[in-house]
Amino acid sequence: MPHPVPNDRIERLLAAERQLYRDRNPVSAGLAEKASRHFPGGVPLHWMKDWGTPFPLAVKRAAGAEVTDADGHVMADFCLGDTGAMFGHAPGPVVDAITAAAPRGLTAMMPSEDAGAVGALLADIFALPFWQVTQTASDANRAVIRWARAITGRAKILVFQGCYHGQVDDTFVTIGADGQTTVRPGLLGQAVDLAATSVCVPFNDIDAALAALAGGDVALVLTEPALTNTAMVLPKEGYLDALAAACRAAGTLLCIDETHTISTARGGYAKAHGLAPDFLVVGKPIAGGLPAAVFGFTDAIEARMRAVDAERPAGYSGIGTTLSGNMLQLAAMRATLEAVMTEAAYVHMLALSTEVADGLSASIAAYGLPWSVTRLGARAEIVHSPTPLTDGAHAYRTVDHDLEGAIHLFLLNRDVIVTPFHNMTLVSPATTPDHVARLVTAFDQALDALSG
Structure with a gap:
């Protein structure tokens, strides 16, 4: 096992967060039901089902580094369309x-x-x-x-x-x-x-x-x-x-x-x-x-x-x-x-991405977990290994989809979006220190919940 968190604790957290998600998002639930009459799973692209949520989250508006969902939650977005909106939504x-x-x-x-x-x-x-x-x-x-x-x-x-x-x-x-x-x-x-x-x-x-x-x-x-x-x-x-x-x-x-x-x-x-x-x-x-x-x-x-x-x-x-x-x-x-795509934009992105990586790393260390954070410019990712990954096979061995899903859903329910795979984060020119603080705080709370 690449992590010290018991599976039953992950399962309990997943169950609780799935229920919280249902309670928070009745409008998205209705929209998903309507869309599913013609789109399998309620999504126009099947990848959109890969968020690990009970039903898809419907976006009402995306601007800068924030996404507002159909139920009115304003979320700090560190997924940014999996890089498609790396320079912010609707620049x-x-x-x-x-x-x-x-x-x-x-x-x-x-x-x-x-x-x-x-x-x-x-x-x-x-x-x-x-x-x-x-x-x-x-x-x-x-x-x-x-x-x-x-x-x-x-x-x-x-x-x-x-x-x-x-x-x-x-x-x-x-x-x-x-x-x-x-x-x-x-x-x-x-x-x-x-x-x-x-x-x-x-x-x-x-x-x-x-x-x-x-x-x-x-x-x-x-x-x-x-x-x-x-x-x-x-x-x-x-x-x-x-x-x-x-x-x-x-x-x-x-x-x-x-x-x-x-x-x-x-x-x-x-x-x-x-x-x-x-x-x-x-x-x-x-x-x-x-x-x-x-x-x-x-x-x-x-x-x-x-x-x-x-x-x-x-x-x-x-x-x-x-x-x-x-x-x-x-x-x-x-x-x-x-x-x-300016030099000034990258200066801002790289500086805040360093804060993201440092904050996530500090939380991991505080809970004594054998994990680390790998960073590449504006991209930072939680890795379930204490040492840098060497190749694809090493990376595969560290992946725990349930653990990643539990952390992802926990963050989403606290108005923070990261990618639904590998819990990767991106920083955009529109990202603020407040967004970073919100991410780090929610991640720390997730680790507290997983620690029991």
Whole structure:
């Protein structure tokens, strides 16, 4: 057991908090019942059932770092749409840009007048010269994988156990009991063996990566700079530099997926740490919460993309969707890059995230629990391990879904929202010291309740 809290105590707390949730949220209960007549589980996306609540919580309004639910509770939001609203809900400059742009048209399958400005901003902020826009980071990763295979003439991609790359078929693999790559358990509707073209190895193990690259058949290594789909795993000192060198030696392209690690700094983890990937994916908050993502690439990659594109027959490339790069996206993205994703915003976010991590750590220490807090920029996460996690397998061993659920629901009932998985927190430019104090106090109360 990765924690000293007895299971029966967790179960009692869960039962009490579920009843409190029902008592607090009669309007949400009614709305969920109505929605369930046409949406399974009462939600338009099945992930919205994953909050561990008796019924979905309906949002009435989200602004800045606060969410007001249908029953009128005003909650400090440290989930922020799981990074989609990392710069706060409805940032003023983005709302103004959308309001001004919408009457001029939403989409036309042609570039708007904002395209040049957005491209220049992306190049400056993320230190890559060329970019493309997609609807989601999943779309961006799929495009990168297809381009990498086309450029290299190789079929395989390499990912790491516990990675997050959205809804991308090729990445739904893990390491089986026999040490071989296998399809992730629980994957629905999978008809082909992903292990035929995807290789999964442990994060932070450079020897494993070198062995997988030695065959010369891997087109792309796709990785987050820190794993975020499990409990958070940070890279060991020098690991990512060694991985990049291994890719260059093997003729394999490298893509850094900053879907979640954009919390690190303005320009993301790659820029902050001097990485030089062939591709970079940025999603979630790039347009202030409006659905959008981008992938960037080097001069050399752009030249190779042009070469393979010139050689193929005319027709659909399999890359891109009609709404990608639409007029409204570009307007929101420009406002985000110019006025929201600023150095000043990150200074504020990183300072308060340090207070979050310190406060949570102090509570953990006060109750003598063998847990810790892992932090990456504006992101901080409670980890049920006294030492930093080393790889995906280590992270899996620490996870206790009931314990995480009990803490999450306890906080939610005290008007504090954290992610419903791994109890991760994010700080936005709109987050205040009062929000942080509310989180730390509620977490301390949760530990008191669990301690008996």
